[in-house]
Every structure is written in C-alpha cells, then in structure tokens.
Amino acid sequence: MMGLASYLLISLILFVAGLVVMIARKNIVAILLGIELILNASALNFVAYSRYVTNNLDGHIFSLFIIVVAAAEAAVGLAIVIRFFQIKETVHVDEATQLRN
Amino acid sequence: MEYTVGSIAPIFLAPVLAFIINAFFGRKLPRQGDWLATLSIFISFIFSARIFSDFVFGKFATDFYVHKTFTWFDLSHASAVWKVDMGIYLDNMAAIMLLMVSGIAFLIHLFSTWYMDHDEKHGRFFVFLPLFTSAMLGMVLSDNLFSLFIFWEIMGFCSYSLIGIYNKKEKAGDASLKAFMTTRVGDVFLLLGIVALWMVLGSVTYVDIYAAIAEGKFAGQTVMGISFATFTALCIFLGAMGKSAQFPLHVWLPDAMMGPTPGSALIHAATMVTAGVWVTLRMYPLMVLGDITWFIAVIGAITAFGAATIATVQTDIKAVLAYSTLSQLGYMIMGVGVGSYNAAFMHVITHAVFKACLFLSAGSIIHTVHEQEMPKLGGLRKYMPYTHFAMMACTLAIAGIPFFSGFVSKDRILGDALYFGFMAGQNPMLAIVPILGFAGAGLTAFYMFRMMFLTFYGENRMHHDSHGHGHGHKDAHGHESHGHEIHQEHLDVRQNVPLLLLSIFTLGFWFAGTLTGQSFGKVFGKKVEWFKVLVEAPRVEQFVGHNRQPWGSVDSRDKTELPHAHYHHQSGYAGPNPDDHKIHKAHTIGAIASIIIAFSGVFLAFLMYIQHTVKPWADTFSGITTTLQNKYYFDKFYIDVLIKKGLLGLNRGLAWFDMGVYDRFAVDGWAAVNRVLFTASRWFDNVVIDAIGVDGTGVAVNLFNLVLRIVQSGKIQFYFIMLIMVLVSYIWTLKF
Numbered sequence: 062m063m064g065l066a067s068y069l070l071i072s073l074i075l076f077v078a079g080l081v082v083m084i085a086r087k088n089i090v091a092i093l094l095g096i097e098l099i100l101n102a103s104a105l106n107f108v109a110y111s112r113y114v115t116n117n118l119d120g121h122i123f124s125l126f127i128i129v130v131a132a133a134e135a136a137v138g139l140a141i142v143i144r145f146f147q148i149k150e151t152v153h154v155d156e157a158t159q160l161r162n
Numbered sequence: 163m164e165y166t167v168g169s170i171a172p173i174f175l176a177p178v179l180a181f182i183i184n185a186f187f188g189r190k191l192p193r194q195g196d197w198l199a200t201l202s203i204f205i206s207f208i209f210s211a212r213i214f215s216d217f218v219f220g221k222f223a224t225d226f227y228v229h230k231t232f233t234w235f236d237l238s239h240a241s242a243v244w245k246v247d248m249g250i251y252l253d254n255m256a257a258i259m260l261l262m263v264s265g266i267a268f269l270i271h272l273f274s275t276w277y278m279d280h281d282e283k284h285g286r287f288f289v290f291l292p293l294f295t296s297a298m299l300g301m302v303l304s305d306n307l308f309s310l311f312i313f314w315e316i317m318g319f320c321s322y323s324l325i326g327i328y329n330k331k332e333k334a335g336d337a338s339l340k341a342f343m344t345t346r347v348g349d350v351f352l353l354l355g356i357v358a359l360w361m362v363l364g365s366v367t368y369v370d371i372y373a374a375i376a377e378g379k380f381a382g383q384t385v386m387g388i389s390f391a392t393f394t395a396l397c398i399f400l401g402a403m404g405k406s407a408q409f410p411l412h413v414w415l416p417d418a419m420m421g422p423t424p425g426s427a428l429i430h431a432a433t434m435v436t437a438g439v440w441v442t443l444r445m446y447p448l449m450v451l452g453d454i455t456w457f458i459a460v461i462g463a464i465t466a467f468g469a470a471t472i473a474t475v476q477t478d479i480k481a482v483l484a485y486s487t488l489s490q491l492g493y494m495i496m497g498v499g500v501g502s503y504n505a506a507f508m509h510v511i512t513h514a515v516f517k518a519c520l521f522l523s524a525g526s527i528i529h530t531v532h533e534q535e536m537p538k539l540g541g542l543r544k545y546m547p548y549t550h551f552a553m554m555a556c557t558l559a560i561a562g563i564p565f566f567s568g569f570v571s572k573d574r575i576l577g578d579a580l581y582f583g584f585m586a587g588q589n590p591m592l593a594i595v596p597i598l599g600f601a602g603a604g605l606t607a608f609y610m611f612r613m614m615f616l617t618f619y620g621e622n623r624m625h626h627d628s629h630g631h632g633h634g635h636k637d638a639h640g641h642e643s644h645g646h647e648i649h650q651e652h653l654d655v656r657q658n659v660p661l662l663l664l665s666i667f668t669l670g671f672w673f674a675g676t677l678t679g680q681s682f683g684k685v686f687g688k689k690v691e692w693f694k695v696l697v698e699a700p701r702v703e704q705f706v707g708h709n710r711q712p713w714g715s716v717d718s719r720d721k722t723e724l725p726h727a728h729y730h731h732q733s734g735y736a737g738p739n740p741d742d743h744k745i746h747k748a749h750t751i752g753a754i755a756s757i758i759i760a761f762s763g764v765f766l767a768f769l770m771y772i773q774h775t776v777k778p779w780a781d782t783f784s785g786i787t788t789t790l791q792n793k794y795y796f797d798k799f800y801i802d803v804l805i806k807k808g809l810l811g812l813n814r815g816l817a818w819f820d821m822g823v824y825d826r827f828a829v830d831g832w833a834a835v836n837r838v839l840f841t842a843s844r845w846f847d848n849v850v851i852d853a854i855g856v857d858g859t860g861v862a863v864n865l866f867n868l869v870l871r872i873v874q875s876g877k878i879q880f881y882f883i884m885l886i887m888v889l890v891s892y893i894w895t896l897k898f
Contacts, residue, residue: 080886083879087879158876
C-alpha cells in the first residue's frame with residue numbers, strides 16, 4: 062500500500078535528517094547538504110499533496126521552482142565556501158567569525 | 163561789488179595748500195618750500211586787501227555784512243532740528259582783521275626766510291607757519307562758534323609745534339606742553355559754552371545768537387542756578403582767557419618765546435593771542451547780556467598791570483616783549499570789559515603791528531649778535547641802525563607816546579576805563595580798573611625804554627663780560643653765547659624791509675585819521691576816522707529775521723549808508739550808562755594823564771639807564787624784585803601747590819579709589835563671582851553633560867550590548883537552532 066502517509070513519512074525522515082546534519086555537523090559543505098535535504102523534503106511534500114489531495118499540477122510546479130532555487134543556492138553557497146576555504150584553509154563553520162563583534 | 167565764495171575762500175585755502183605741499187614735498191622743493199609758504203600768504207594778502215578796500219572805501223556803514231552758509235550735515239528728524247551750518251561771515255571787523263593777519267603774517271614769513279636760513283628746522287618751521295596763519299584767517303572768516311573752535315584748536319596745535327620746534331631742547335618741549343595744557347583749561351570751558359548755546363538755541367552761528375539775544379530767548383533760562391546768558395558768556399570768556407593769556411591762565415605765554423623769534427612774533431602779534439580777544443568781541447552782546455563785562459574789565463586790568471610789573475625786571479629781550487604782550491592783551495580785554503569795543507579792536511590791530519615789529523627786531527638782534535640777555539648787549543645803535551629805527555618807532559608806539567598808534571588805541575581804552583570806573587555809576591570798587599590801567603601804562607613806557615636803552619644805547623658790553631658769569635644762557639639757536647664780532651648791518655630785503663614797513667604803520671594817523679586820536683591837532687575830517695565809524699559793537703536787533711545767502715550765490719548788495727546820527731556816539735563807547743558829554747570829559751582827562759604818565763615812565767628809564775643819576779630800584783626794593791623775578795610765584799604756585807599738592811593728592815586719592823575700591827571690589831570681586839560661577843559650570847559640565855549625557859549614553863548602549871551579544875554569537879548553527887525553536891513554538895501555538 063503506497064498512500065500519502067508513506068510519502069509524508071519519507072519526507073519527514075529526509076527533513077529530520079537534513080535538520081540534524083545542519084545543526085550537528087561543523088563542516089560547511091555538510092551543512093549545505095543538509096539544507097539540500099530539507100529542500101528536497103519539502104519538494105516531496107508538495108508533489109505528494111499535489112497528487113493525493115488537490116490532484117492538480119500546482120505542487121509539481123512548486124517543486125520545480127524549489128529545484129531551481131536549490132540549484133542556484135548551491136551554486137552561490139559553494140562559491141562562498143570556496144572563497145572561505147581559500148582565506149581560512151578550512152571549512153569548519155565556527156571559523157567563520159569575521160562578522161562577529 | 164560782488165562776492166562769490168571764490169573771491170573769499172582763497173584767503174584761507176592758499177596757506178592750507180602751501181601747508182599740504184610743504185608737509186609732504188617740502189624737502190624736495192628748493193629752499194624747503196619757504197618761498198611757497200610766503201607766496202601763499204601773499205595771495206591771501208591780495209584777496210584780503212581787495213575785501214578790505216571794498217569794505218573800507220566802498221561803504222561807510224557798520225551794518226553791512228556778507229554771510230554765506232552751506233549745510234555741513236543735517237540730521238533733522240520730524241520736529242527735532244539737528245542741522246549744522248558752516249559758512250563765511252564777513253563784516254567790517256573781519257575785513258580789517260583779515261588784512262592785518264595776512265599782511266603781518268606775510269612780513270613775518272618774509273623775515274623768517276632770512277632768520278631761519280640754514281637752520282636745521284627750516285623746513286619744519288615753514289610747514290607750521292602757513293597752517294597757523296590759515297587757521298587764524300579761517301577763524302576770522304568763520305560764521306559760527308563751532309568752526310571757530312576748530313580753527314582755535316588748530317592754532318593751539320600749531321603754537322605747540324612752533325614753541326617746541328627745537329625738540330631736542332628740554333625747555334622748549336616743556337614750554338610747548340605748558341602752552342598746550344594751559345590753553346586747554348580754557349578750551350574746555352569754551353567748548354562747554356558752545357555746547358550750552360547749541361543745546362538751548364540749536365545753533366551757534368553768530369547771527370543766530372545775536373538774533374536770539376534780540377528776541378529775548380535767553381530770558382528765564384538758568385543753568386545750575388545761574389542765568390544761562392551769564393553761564394555761556396563766562397564759559398566763552400574763560401576760553402578767551404586761556405587763549406589770550408589772561409591773568410590766572412597767563413603762565414604759558416612768557417614761556418612761548420622758546421620757539422624761534424618769528425614764530426613768537428606770529429603767536430604774540432597776528433594770531434593765537436588775538437583769537438581770545440576776537441571771540442570776546444564777537445560775543446560782546448552775550449557778555450553784556452550775561453552781565454560779566456565788569457569781570458572782563460577787572461581780569462584785563464589785573465593782567466595789564468601785573469604783567470607790566472614783571473616786565474620791569476626781566477633781562478631777556480624776548481621775555482620783556484612777552485610780558486609786554488601779556489600786558490597789552492590785558493588792555494584789549496579791559497577795553498572790551500569797559501565797553502570800549504571799537505578801541506579794544508583797534509588795539510588788537512595796532513598792537514599786532516608794533517608787536518610783530520618788536521619781535522622781528524628782537525629776532526634781528528638775536529640772529530646778528532647771538533645774544534638776548536640785555537645786560538650783555540648795549541650800544542647796538544651804531545651797528546644796527548635799521549633795526550634800531552624800527553624798534554624805536556614801535557617802542558614809542560607801545561609806550562603810548564602821542565602821534566603813534568599805541569597812543570591812539572590805548573588812550574581810548576584808558577579814557578573809557580576812566581569813565582567806566584569813576585563816572586558810569588558802577589560799583590566804586592571798579593575804580594581799580596582805570597587805576598591799574600594807568601599804572602600799567604606808566605610801567606609800559608618805563609620797561610620798554612629800559613629795554614631800548616639797555617640794548618641800543620650806552621657802551622657795548624658784549625666783549626667785556628660775555629665770558630663771565632651767566633654763561634649758560636642760550637639763544638634761540640641753541641648756540642652758547644660768545645663774544646661774537648658784531649657785523650655792521652646792511653639793508654637786507656628780508657631782514658630789514660619787513661621791520662621798516664611795519665614801523666611805518668606805527669604812526670597814529672593810519673588808524674585815527676587824526677594824529678593823536680584826540681581833539682588836539684585834528685587834521686582830517688570826521689569821515690577819515692574810518693576806524694571809529696566802521697567798527698561798532700554788533701547791534702543785535704539788526705539780525706532778527708536775517709536772511710543767509712546760499713554758498714554759491716553772488717552777493718551784490720548795494721552799500722547801505724547810514725545817517726551819522728545812527729552811531730551811538732562818537733567815542734565808540736558801548737558800555738553801561740553812556741553820556742556823551744561825560745565821556746568826552748573822561749577822554750580829555752585820560753589823554754592828558756596818559757601823556758604825563760608815559761613821559762614820566764620814559765624819563766625815569768632815561769634817568770636810570772642813560773644818565774645813571776637814579777640807581778635802579780632793584781636793590782632798594784629787593785623783596786619786590788625777587789617777587790617779580792619769580793613772576794609772582796605763579797609757576798611755583800601752579801606746580802608746587804596746584805599740581806603737587808592739589809592735583810597729585812587728588813590723583814593719589816583717585817589712584818587709591820581705583821586700586822583699593824574699584825580694583826579690589828569691582829574687578830577682583832567680579833573675578834570671585836566668576837570663579838564661583840566657573841566652578842558651578844565646571845561641575846555641571848563634568849557631571850551632567852560629560853558623565854550623564856555623554857558617558858551615560860555609552861554605558862546604556864553597552865548594557866544593551868550585553869544582551870545582544872549573547873544572541874549575536876556569530877555561530878550559524880546557533881541561529882539555526884533558534885530558527886527551529888521559533889518555528890516549533892509557532893507551530894505549537896497554531897496547535898492550540
């Protein structure tokens with residue numbers, strides 16, 4: 062039986078996994094990956110509700126947008142990470158303290 | 163005859179121009195510009211002579227005048243009139259005075275070109291000389307007391323500069339300061355009088371003052387309890403006393419001979435000292451209204467007699483002449499006081515002529531023999547015949563010998579004084595005026611002939627004792643006196659011609675028409691007695707509603723011949739209670755008395771200094787002699803008592819007040835108050851502004867920071883957690 066609940070369950074697992082990665086890991090790249098997981102969890106939610114509840118294509122379009130935004134976000138985020146690494150020679154998130162004080 | 167400004171103003175402007183050119187470019191001019199100064203005065207003389215001939219030969223009327231005005235500034239607002247007019251006022255008296263001043267000043271300039279030749283101060287001297295003359299001419303021309311005061315002060319400054327022209331000599335500097343300061347005492351009062359007149363009348367123009375007197379505007383006005391007319395008259399007369407060196411303020415004039423002799427001639431004869439008499443004459447109606455003529459007469463008589471007594475013991479030629487000037491000025495002032503208006507003015511003119519000549523003669527002697535102490539001179543008649551001639555003519559004039567000008571004018575004054583003192587029904591105490599006047603006349607004859615005899619007659623004493631005692635005297639050039647070889651005098655245009663020209667005018671008939679001025683030997687008709695006819699005290703009624711002529715106008719009024727009956731009376735007496743018959747009697751007695759007195763003075767001098775039959779009284783009356791040699795201790799009194807005791811004491815008191823009270827309480831007290839205020843404001847600044855305002859803001863921001871710093875940790879994952887917590891709490895609230 063493949064119902065709405067199973068999609069939501071997978072989405073939930075993805076979301077929690079992304080959240081845990083985002084909070085627990087100190088590697089910036091890992092945090093970016095966590096964000097990607099959360100975005101994907103929300104995209105899966107959109108598609109699942111679109112299929113089982115409203116039965117139209119709105120959710121699909123939303124998820125397409127989310128993929129585009131995620132791609133853009135990843136491009137910008139990775140660029141920042143690369144510059145960061147060039148300056149600090151590390152990707153540890155706690156080293157990013159230049160805006161402090 | 164027509165008058166425009168252009169025909170009057172050059173009298174004043176030509177010497178001013180010469181002054182300006184000499185002051186700035188004199189050094190570059192040949193002979194340092196002395197010819198320019200002389201020429202400018204000659205131009206003045208030409209213009210003055212034209213006016214004189216118009217006034218004297220053109221019209222025999224006392225009431226003709228030319229009055230041109232322009233508005234100097236006008237601050238009138240609504241009904242308040244604040245308007246100052248300047249202008250020219252020409253009447254017979256001014257015309258005569260202009261000719262006298264410019265003529266004598268010209269001759270003095272001419273003489274100075276000889277006297278000051280090769281002198282280190284030559285250029286400087288010829289800067290101040292034309293300025294001095296122009297100020298006097300301007301004063302004579304001015305139509306109001308205000309411009310008169312301006313010229314008056316310029317003259318004061320010029321006399322200061324001329325007296326102190328040898329500024330390396332300490333005595334000259336002291337004398338110039340003394341002259342300036344003493345006249346300043348009078349000037350303060352003059353200014354006060356002018357301001358008082360201005361405040362009440364709103365004008366200080368002569369004609370306005372005359373009109374105000376005629377209209378009775380002075381009636382009932384009082385200042386500090388005394389009548390306003392008396393107050394202003396007294397103030398103006400005190401100014402005149404300072405300038406004309408009258409009794410308490412006379413001390414500066416004898417010292418004024420420290421300057422070069424021609425400068426003294428100008429100060430003593432044509433300008434400066436006559437200014438005081440001039441303003442007294444101009445303000446004569448005010449003096450009468452203020453009822454101070456008796457005071458004027460007494461002051462004049464005291465000066466006339468006191469100065470004559472001092473002159474009898476002086477040994478310096480110039481000192482004798484200086485005291486004789488004082489004495490003669492006393493006669494002029496006395497003449498004004500006793501109502502002898504016409505004769506007082508005539509004495510101004512006659513005295514100017516013979517005193518200028520006397521001073522120039524003295525200058526001629528001093529410059530030739532480099533000695534001015536009479537005991538060391540003597541017998542100069544042989545060496546200096548021209549100077550002797552001129553000086554003798556002037557001495558005869560000043561001594562009051564008949565047929566000479568001094569007799570004419572002085573005798574009229576004495577005649578009027580006799581009437582004033584004994585017959586006019588005045589206070590019997592005023593008999594002192596004619597008594598002092600006649601005594602002074604006798605002394606004048608004595609001391610002038612003493613001077614002549616000691617200087618020109620007897621043995622020449624220069625080679626005998628000039629190396630003896632009293633060596634320290636210096637002549638006007640600062641040379642030590644030595645037994646110079648005396649050169650025979652030759653007729654020199656610049657040295658002798660001025661003297662001889664002036665000595666011609668010491669003859670009486672130039673002024674009187676008759677040789678004596680009295681009924682004896684009257685040779686011309688009444689018409690020729692131009693002086694009596696032309697000069698008369700201003701009749702104030704004539705000026706009510708007078709109309710002024712605008713500055714640019716051409717004045718061409720016809721002459722107004724008055725019937726002879728219109729003149730008060732023939733004597734020219736304008737004093738109280740005129741009675742023609744008695745006046746005539748007084749004049750006859752006065753003439754006889756003054757002739758006797760003058761001749762006895764001359765005779766006494768002859769006995770003492772030529773015949774040596776009478777020993778000079780210096781030893782017999784040594785106490786009096788000492789008093790006289792010390793000039794009645796006036797200088798001593800002024801310096802030791804007035805200045806050292808009075809003024810210095812007062813100054814010390816004022817200094818104590820200034821230091822002890824003013825400085826201590828006002829200045830230091832104010833400092834203490836400020837210090838308290840300063841402490842308070844410092845506390846306010848430190849505590850309120852700095853601590854609370856400025857630092858408080860920082861502390862407050864810091865406190866706020868403590869909270870923010872916790873939240874803004876800079877750790878991105880902390881932000882995430884907070885984000886999720888916010889999200890969770892949001893969802894949590896949605897659920898309920």
